[in-house]
Amino acid sequence: MTNQNVVVSDAASGIGMAIKLAITNSVIYTSSAQKPPPSPGSYITISRKFPKKIETIETGQIPAASKINAWVDSMRASSPTHVRPAASIPDAGDYSSWMLNHPSAIDKFDQIIRASEGKQIVMFMDYDGTLSPIVEDPDKAFMSKEMRGAVRDAARHFPTAIVTGRCMDKVCNFVRLGELYYAGSHGMDIKGPATKTLKYKKNNPPMAFQPAKEFLPMIDEVYKILFEKTKSTEGALVENNKFCLSVHFRCVDEKSWAALAEQVKLVLNDYPKLELTPGRKVLEVRPAIKWDKGKALEFLLESLGYVNSDDVFPVYIGDDRTDEDAFKVLRNRGCGLGIIVSKVPKETSASYSLQEPSEVMWFLQRLVEWKRMSPRGGH
Numbered sequence: 001m002t003n004q005n006v007v008v009s010d011a012a013s014g015i016g017m018a019i020k021l022a023i024t025n026s027v028i029y030t031s032s033a034q035k036p037p038p039s040p041g042s043y044i045t046i047s048r049k050f051p052k053k054i055e056t057i058e059t060g061q062i063p064a065a066s067k068i069n070a071w072v073d074s075m076r077a078s079s080p081t082h083v084r085p086a087a088s089i090p091d092a093g094d095y096s097s098w099m100l101n102h103p104s105a106i107d108k109f110d111q112i113i114r115a116s117e118g119k120q121i122v123m124f125m126d127y128d129g130t131l132s133p134i135v136e137d138p139d140k141a142f143m144s145k146e147m148r149g150a151v152r153d154a155a156r157h158f159p160t161a162i163v164t165g166r167c168m169d170k171v172c173n174f175v176r177l178g179e180l181y182y183a184g185s186h187g188m189d190i191k192g193p194a195t196k197t198l199k200y201k202k203n204n205p206p207m208a209f210q211p212a213k214e215f216l217p218m219i220d221e222v223y224k225i226l227f228e229k230t231k232s233t234e235g236a237l238v239e240n241n242k243f244c245l246s247v248h249f250r251c252v253d254e255k256s257w258a259a260l261a262e263q264v265k266l267v268l269n270d271y272p273k274l275e276l277t278p279g280r281k282v283l284e285v286r287p288a289i290k291w292d293k294g295k296a297l298e299f300l301l302e303s304l305g306y307v308n309s310d311d312v313f314p315v316y317i318g319d320d321r322t323d324e325d326a327f328k329v330l331r332n333r334g335c336g337l338g339i340i341v342s343k344v345p346k347e348t349s350a351s352y353s354l355q356e357p358s359e360v361m362w363f364l365q366r367l368v369e370w371k372r373m374s375p376r377g378g379h
């Protein structure tokens with residue numbers, strides 16, 4: 001395992017004014033407040049204690065025009081326009097030194113397996129750009145049949161979760177596997193597997209948890225406003241991911257990025273309880289609560305009964321800036337490892353790398369193969 005220390009810039013730093021507020025009663029959650037969803041019916045709440053307090057963050061006022069430039073820089077940094085294969089990166093030296101600190105999880109597969117010895121591997125994966133290719137139309141980010149098979153096989157041997165910015169309905173439609181845990185909307189909409197015949201299961205009942213339920217009406221309202229306001233920007237697309245909104249600018253001319261960012265920020269001026277973060281070709285609008293993919297990872301681990309870091313080896317694979325929260329959690333806990341999916345050097349808290357979804361699939365297949373061959377045969 002590598003132990004590089006990389007400082008990761010905060011996605012929200014472009015705003016530069018996140019202020020922690022005192023916890024309000026309105027965001028105090030207890031297990032009694034968590035009711036099972038009315039459908040699909042098979043889910044029950046779990047005995048785990050839900051977080052009693054979730055901090056809110058006030059995003060403050062919109063920055064002056066000069067800050068918009070910083071925002072556009074941030075959008076560019078999160079959204080490389082041309083993805084180049086590793087071999088053609090001009091400064092091969094940079095790439096080589098980055099790879100020394102973030103070696104290929106395929107090349108170091110045996111090392112990873114040795115590190116997991118005696119522990120339960122738990123798989124966490126982002127969806128877009130990790131299990132599916134990045135495509136122009138976010139509604140067409142389909143995963144291949146082979147990838148679905150690889151994820152299904154992984155889920156039969158290890159607790160496996162998809163942690164995504166997508167809303168629950170969308171990610172479930174794309175993935176269509178009942179064996180998985182899903183954390184949609186950046187972990188704000190969590191549910192457990194519907195299938196009860198999983199090899200690794202230790203009597204953990206399925207779960208359901210929505211830490212930002214009270215924000216739903218506000219998010220719907222802002223969706224309608226953003227939809228109207230961004231209509232005039234050619235190529236802009238606003239997606240309602242239930243607990244967060246995604247303003248896609250993949251198809252927007254780079255010259256219009258600043259105007260689009262300003263438009264979105266002006267709308268959010270009236271909603272200080274929502275915050276804006278840049279992702280890969282997307283601006284994400286989310287409830288300003290201290291809940292992210294990292295918190296979702298911790299919640300899932302605890303729900304699975306792995307409070308003790310010595311018993312578990314979480315592996316988180318993702319390509320997005322929002323995945324860094326999960327990489328940081330693993331790094332800080334000193335348990336498991338993060339794998340970034342990237343063909344280009346990036347600041348990251350992940351320890352290993354994979355270049356693209358096809359390599360993620362290969363990694364999963366190899367993991368399942370190893371489990372099947374191991375003395376206890378997947379038990």
Ligand SMILES: [Mg+2]
Pocket residue numbers: 126127128129130318319320
């Ligand atoms: Mg992604």
